[in-house]
Amino acid sequence: MRAVVQRVSSASVVVDGVTVGAIDEPGLLVLVGVTHTDTRAEAARLAAKLWGLRILSGEKSCSDIGAPLLVVSQFTLYGDTRKGRRPTWQAAAPGPVAEPLVEAVCAELRGLGARVETGVFGADMKVGLTNDGPITLVLDI
Numbered sequence: 123m124r125a126v127v128q129r130v131s132s133a134s135v136v137v138d139g140v141t142v143g144a145i146d147e148p149g150l151l152v153l154v155g156v157t158h159t160d161t162r163a164e165a166a167r168l169a170a171k172l173w174g175l176r177i178l179s180g181e182k183s184c185s186d187i188g189a190p191l192l193v194v195s196q197f198t199l200y201g202d203t204r205k206g207r208r209p210t211w212q213a214a215a216p217g218p219v220a221e222p223l224v225e226a227v228c229a230e231l232r233g234l235g236a237r238v239e240t241g242v243f244g245a246d247m248k249v250g251l252t253n254d255g256p257i258t259l260v261l262d263i
């Protein structure tokens with residue numbers, strides 16, 4: 123699994139003009155990509171890493187201060203641009219594989235006590251955010 127994690131002051135996801143997920147306070151926006159070999163074990167490891175990642179103000183984690191997370195599926199994280207000008211998506215897992223694993227990350231986070239908002243898997247989403255810092259990390263699990 124791959125995640126792009128951004129420390130944000132606020133973030134939201136809009137689908138068809140309707141806000142489907144939002145956080146209005148400091149927390150993390152997490153874009154999650156899934157590849158073919160990922161399992162629930164990777165989903166659990168990613169959730170634990172996100173929950174304890176000390177990148178919020180004062181080197182705090184979401185678990186330290188109860189900060190929310192907005193999790194958005196993002197198959198393009200596995201885009202390959204090494205050849206030509208058009209990315210290939212062969213390393214991205216198909217929807218039937220990826221969707222349950224993105225949901226597993228969210229379920230694991232909630233099981234740890236996190237407040238989790240989400241986008242809509244496979245939808246054309248408009249993601250808005252105010253990056254705080256800016257702090258942006260790429261996590262490969």
